[in-house]
Amino acid sequence: AADPAVISPQDPTLLIGSSLVATCTVSATSPLKAEDLYWTLNGRRLPPTSYTALGPTTLGVALAHLNGSKQQSGDNLVCHSRDGGILAGSCLYVGLPPEKPVNITCWSKNMKDLTCKWAPGTEGETFLHTNYTLKYKLRWYGRDNTCQEYHTAGPYSCHIPKDLALFTPYEIWVEASNRLGVAVSDVIMLDILDVVTTDPPPDVHVSRVGDLEDQLSVRWSSPPALKDFLFQAKYQIQYRVEDSSEWKVVDDVGNQTSCRLAGLRPGTVYFVQVRCNPFGIYGSKKAGIWSDWSIPTAASTPRSERGAGGCDPKGGEQNTTLRRELKQFFGWVKKHAYGCSNLGIKLYDQWRVWLQKSHKTRNQVGKEP
Amino acid sequence: GDSWGIFTFLCAALCNLPALPALNCTEELGTSQSIQKTYDLTRYLEHQLRTLAGTYLNYLGPPFNEPDFNPPRLARAERVPSATVDLDLWRGLTDNARLAANYRAYSRLLCYLRALDGQEGTAELRHRLGHFCSSLQGLVLSIAGVMSSLGYPLPAGPAGPTTPPGTPVAPNDFLKKMDDFWLLKELQTWLWRSAKDFNRLKKKVPPAVVTLRLEARGF
16 A cells, blocks of 8 residues: 655755755545645644645645754654644754764773773764774784774773784774764774783782781782783772771882781771782883772771780781881880870871881881771 | 573573473473463563663654554554454463464564664663563563473464564655554553463463373373
8 A cells, every 4th residue: 555645855864954845745545635734843733834835735844944853763754634643754864973083092901802982072962873983903004994892891982802913003093974974083003012901910818917906918819811921010909998988099019919008997897909000011111001900808907905005016927127116116105105095096196107207118008097 | 680580591491392391391390380480571571661662762752752642553564463352352262372372473573673773772772672672582482481381382483583574674764663663562562461361371270280281191
């Protein structure tokens, strides 16, 4: 059976602000005439003043200064018969051509793959569905490649899972296209080795240091995926008290796989995370990209004991400078305090400030949370 | 979510079905339990569809998302099997016919849903659509399971992911929107109907009947 009516143009694409004259022609087999018809746009009736009869069975409508499409599937321009029935419809795609995508950033997980993300150029909307294609090619080798796996790290991202070459830079760019045109981003050049990231350090263990109430010992392993490659890893630790959302960061961990946190609150639960940066992989001069933080590990410091006068540093832990310093502290306290109950914390703070000033010991954090 | 769990389990269970009697599965589902599960699935899908339809119709834009919208049903749209049926006819359906009608309908509906434009639409819409298709696939498998456990053969025909041959693609975007509208409407009607179909089947297949069948087959 023939359609009851035909609209022209059918599904046009238009620039914002343009004008359009559309026509609805009733089929020859229908008893309807031009005066039996009316138009709606997105469900709202268009004023008869915009109509023109262009023939006995053809009604035209003029639309001026079109705004961007109300929905990306197109504005619904519909020709109705007098009783409201739908005779035909046309989807209007009104918008702007895309702007060139910007801010392309990429990272490679263990040199095995490459994920890139970008931002659409348009601050506002184009009103039309925009397709993005990420392309890449090895510098000095001709062939363009197209990335296939999109939306892996947000809506504007793509993942290249394999067949990546090292030591030769890649040229990467993003093409944005919609019904009104195409826009190509600037080309970025990168070497896979300069954007390497890795998994978070595994086997993070946090434990008490004997009975020391202000310290916790953190230990972890280096990420196994990169163990065969020459690199000096850098690590970072962050920790927070259980009921706080404020993380403290320990930056100068270097490339050891253990660290002692000090200056902590006694009898408190702490959450600790570690992350890794595969710095200088294969002699790359650039820093790599920090891994995600490891899953938080929790541990608690021992509860403080009242009566500092009787407190000797307990526990047979390692013979560190810390032990010596604690001995010094309690000696100092004995000299300056008469019964420690009220003065304990204040004195401890004062002593720590003095300690910080006198020597910066590695693996220590000065401030109390 | 839940639908993935059901789907994966059913896939595993049903992989063994064609060759072996259903009750040889390590998970011994009574037929009445399968029917109950299928019923539950239709209710779950009905709930999911409400959200999906809302999102999809908003994407199509007014007047499609207006509550009283009632476009003409063109010949083209007849490709979707209709749930609407004469009451006496429906009452008189044999269990086999009842199940087969459901199985055929949802297989076709699943194909059409999958063919809905994958590239267009917002990320949210694509996500909801994907989730719904998984759940719907679970329903198809669930119905197949019930049919097998009752000894009925599965209806032949397109149950795969490809669009059935001979389906005319809508000639313009507006007509495609109307097709999509009717697809969602028909899905809704089928889910309402299926709940009643499976309720009816539940009453007709108590656990005792299943045991009897087992003995009759000499297992």
